[in-house]
Amino acid sequence: MNLKKYTVAELLETHTAVLNELRDREILRSANNPTGDYAEWLFCQAFGWDQAANSVKGFDATDAEGIRYQIKGRRLHQLNTSRQLSAIRDMSGFDVLAGVLFDAAFVVSRAALIPSELVRDRSKFTEHTNSHRFLLRDDIWNAEGVVDVTANLQQVASNSDV
The missing domain is CATH 3.40.210 (PvuII Endonuclease; Chain A)
Structure with missing residues (x-):
């Protein structure tokens, strides 16, 4: 995945989506690190x-x-x-x-x-x-x-x- 092509906003949106997916899979329980x-x-x-x-x-x-x-x-x-x-x-x-x-x-x-x-x-x-x-x-x-x-x-x- 070439992250260099993404804007800061797109990177943060991707980060948020990844954390949300990990919570949906019940691996994460909070919004913390x-x-x-x-x-x-x-x-x-x-x-x-x-x-x-x-x-x-x-x-x-x-x-x-x-x-x-x-x-x-x-x-x-x-x-x-x-x-x-x-x-x-x-x-x-x-x-x-x-x-x-x-x-x-x-x-x-x-x-x-x-x-x-x-x-x-x-x-x-x-x-x-x-x-x-x-x-x-x-x-x-x-x-x-x-x-x-x-x-x-x-x-x-x-x-x-x-």
């Missing part, structure tokens, strides 16, 4: 978790045993390679952090299930945002209790022709 919604959808599809309502505080999904998952995604791009996940406001609201790193084209690079104790130990409180900051660095995958689920999410992503 699609990274978080896509991460939630991938994890729930991969593991059969029940997605919580948008208004639920502290977790995004639960499994059949009642384990609460906080789901976070980060899209890495040449202009921003930070591994900082979005703000965690309720450190006691989840049992496991499900984190995924995407490349610039939303391809799953790495994904993990991280025990909440490890997240608490490696997070820093930021008074300015009244939240905790957690970086999904490569060494997390070597930490005790962390489960690498990259292949699970990659499989869902490659088969997601909803």
